[in-house]
Amino acid sequence: MTEADGRTTAAVSLDGGWRRLPAPHLSAYLAAFHDRPVAGLAGEEIEGRHMALPLPEPGKVICCGLNYADHIAETGRDLPAHPTLFAKYADTLTGPAAEIRLPAGLDVDWEAELAVVVGAEIRGASRAEAAAAIWGYTIANDVSVRDWQRRTLQWFQGKAWDRTTPVGPVVVTADELDPAAGLQVVCRVDGVERQRGDTRSLVFDAAALVAYVSTFTRLRPGDLVLTGTPGGVGMAMTPPAYLTDGAVLETEISGIGVLRNRIAFTKE
Amino acid sequence: MTEADGRTTAAVSLDGGWRRLPAPHLSAYLAAFHDRPVAGLAGEEIEGRHMALPLPEPGKVICCGLNYADHIAETGRDLPAHPTLFAKYADTLTGPAAEIRLPAGLDVDWEAELAVVVGAEIRGASRAEAAAAIWGYTIANDVSVRDWQRRTLQWFQGKAWDRTTPVGPVVVTADELDPAAGLQVVCRVDGVERQRGDTRSLVFDAAALVAYVSTFTRLRPGDLVLTGTPGGVGMAMTPPAYLTDGAVLETEISGIGVLRNRIAFTKE
Numbered sequence: 001m002t003e004a005d006g007r008t009t010a011a012v013s014l015d016g017g018w019r020r021l022p023a024p025h026l027s028a029y030l031a032a033f034h035d036r037p038v039a040g041l042a043g044e045e046i047e048g049r050h051m052a053l054p055l056p057e058p059g060k061v062i063c064c065g066l067n068y069a070d071h072i073a074e075t076g077r078d079l080p081a082h083p084t085l086f087a088k089y090a091d092t093l094t095g096p097a098a099e100i101r102l103p104a105g106l107d108v109d110w111e112a113e114l115a116v117v118v119g120a121e122i123r124g125a126s127r128a129e130a131a132a133a134i135w136g137y138t139i140a141n142d143v144s145v146r147d148w149q150r151r152t153l154q155w156f157q158g159k160a161w162d163r164t165t166p167v168g169p170v171v172v173t174a175d176e177l178d179p180a181a182g183l184q185v186v187c188r189v190d191g192v193e194r195q196r197g198d199t200r201s202l203v204f205d206a207a208a209l210v211a212y213v214s215t216f217t218r219l220r221p222g223d224l225v226l227t228g229t230p231g232g233v234g235m236a237m238t239p240p241a242y243l244t245d246g247a248v249l250e251t252e253i254s255g256i257g258v259l260r261n262r263i264a265f266t267k268e
Numbered sequence: 269m270t271e272a273d274g275r276t277t278a279a280v281s282l283d284g285g286w287r288r289l290p291a292p293h294l295s296a297y298l299a300a301f302h303d304r305p306v307a308g309l310a311g312e313e314i315e316g317r318h319m320a321l322p323l324p325e326p327g328k329v330i331c332c333g334l335n336y337a338d339h340i341a342e343t344g345r346d347l348p349a350h351p352t353l354f355a356k357y358a359d360t361l362t363g364p365a366a367e368i369r370l371p372a373g374l375d376v377d378w379e380a381e382l383a384v385v386v387g388a389e390i391r392g393a394s395r396a397e398a399a400a401a402i403w404g405y406t407i408a409n410d411v412s413v414r415d416w417q418r419r420t421l422q423w424f425q426g427k428a429w430d431r432t433t434p435v436g437p438v439v440v441t442a443d444e445l446d447p448a449a450g451l452q453v454v455c456r457v458d459g460v461e462r463q464r465g466d467t468r469s470l471v472f473d474a475a476a477l478v479a480y481v482s483t484f485t486r487l488r489p490g491d492l493v494l495t496g497t498p499g500g501v502g503m504a505m506t507p508p509a510y511l512t513d514g515a516v517l518e519t520e521i522s523g524i525g526v527l528r529n530r531i532a533f534t535k536e
Binding site: 059060065066080081082083084085086087088089090091092123145148151152153154155156157160161162216217218 | 327348349350351353355356357359360391416419420423425429430484485486
């Protein structure tokens with residue numbers, strides 16, 4: 001979180017108060033201390049000013065598309081045999097209350113998602129190993145520039161605009177949250193609910209995705225795996241609807257919190 | 269390059285000898301010294317043992333598919349209006365003489381490519397700015413796991429297997445090499461030529477690709493942009509042909525050098 005002096009610190013919520021962790025953010029914290037119990041490293045209580053991007057430096061941000069049955073149906077596709085994956089970079093991420101700035105004239109859409117925070121170094125993990133390697137869960141909105149996403153066969157160029165994927169506001173550790181028990185994944189645009197999904201209906205759940213990705217690439221503490229978005233995106237509306245200048249995008253998951261990001265179109 | 273003690277160092281070839289640069293590899297060198305003339309930083313002459321991966325820590329490795337007219341034709345597609353882009357991570361790369369290890373049973377294909385090394389931090393660059401930001405050129409082979417690439421709509425999971433994209437053996441600075449003048453991009457499998465393209469026939473040339481990518485994401489010194497592969501890949505042969513256990517993959521570009529990588533299938 002960001003403190004009064006503008007610097008950020010990793011912090012842990014214990015007994016209702018936020019206590020300092022010995023790193024400027026959770027990316028650095030997990031790189032150093034992923035195998036240590038968090039409570040043992042908690043320092044003095046602090047008063048944060050606001051929540052910053054908790055994981056600003058993931059080595060990998062790997063995203064799953066088409067993972068909720070209702071969203072797959074709205075894109076007109078069949079249920080998949082394998083997860084559809086694409087990549088983002090650390091630069092793509094932004095804070096839980098940050099303004100999302102994009103050039104005017106783009107078709108900017110919303111995609112509320114549960115994000116998995118990896119807590120161990122793994123490659124070729126079984127499902128059980130993958131489950132054990134999940135450090136926690138956070139919220140992301142895979143804000144997508146649809147016209148660029150659809151310029152070619154590959155979605156990447158519509159998914160990797162710098163500082164357009166808000167993440168946060170906190171990471172809830174895996175011992176405190178179970179997506180298999182059913183979390184509500186909700187997206188609101190200017191107060192109107194546009195998406196509501198239940199993580200019980202994920203085609204590939206968190207452990208399955210982490211295991212699958214680890215088949216081809218090493219995942220490390222602080223890496224993020226985004227689990228896909230439920231139905232209700234703007235491009236599937238009739239007619240399609242996209243984010244407007246000044247729109248307020250809220251992304252909420254029960255048990256984690258809410259991201260609140262304003263869209264700002266620039267004239268560059 | 270790797271020295272006798274097994275450590276790596278960045279180095280520059282001047283007057284026929286290799287001289288030490290003050291960094292363990294070109295990723296670190298470019299992060300610190302991208303705006304300094306190389307010759308001014310050259311230290312004592314060294315005897316390298318062999319060439320290592322010159323850029324082991326790029327922040328971004330962004331690849332263009334479908335960029336040579338003949339390769340586009342063999343995939344049965346029309347000439348594109350926009351470059352098709354996908355992402356790799358630093359973990360995907362490997363050295364110019366490294367063994368490429370993959371599990372047995374995959375359809376592993378070759379894609380010889382010219383790779384652009386970015387030498388400045390740029391975002392929203394014009395073509396001229398992008399051209400000025402190109403530090404040099406190297407060789408890559410975008411070795412692709414075709415069955416995973418085609419499992420879903422997104423190629424990423426077939427393109428991002430750890431340590432499967434060889435890069436090197438050297439980077440030739442942009443003042444010494446001009447792809448627009450025509451470089452031969454060649455791939456041989458067990459001594460048989462399978463690909464030969466000319467960089468004059470790129471649909472999107474190096475400066476165009478760098479400028480396009482910088483529209484949506486910041487590129488930094490040491491980042492790599494792969495420019496796509498010419499015709500002659502294995503999956504387009506009749507019947508399709510893939511790399512076999514022990515195959516020797518050679519990737520050569522005139523004026524840069526040659527990568528020579530042996531394929532080793534593992535039983536894991």
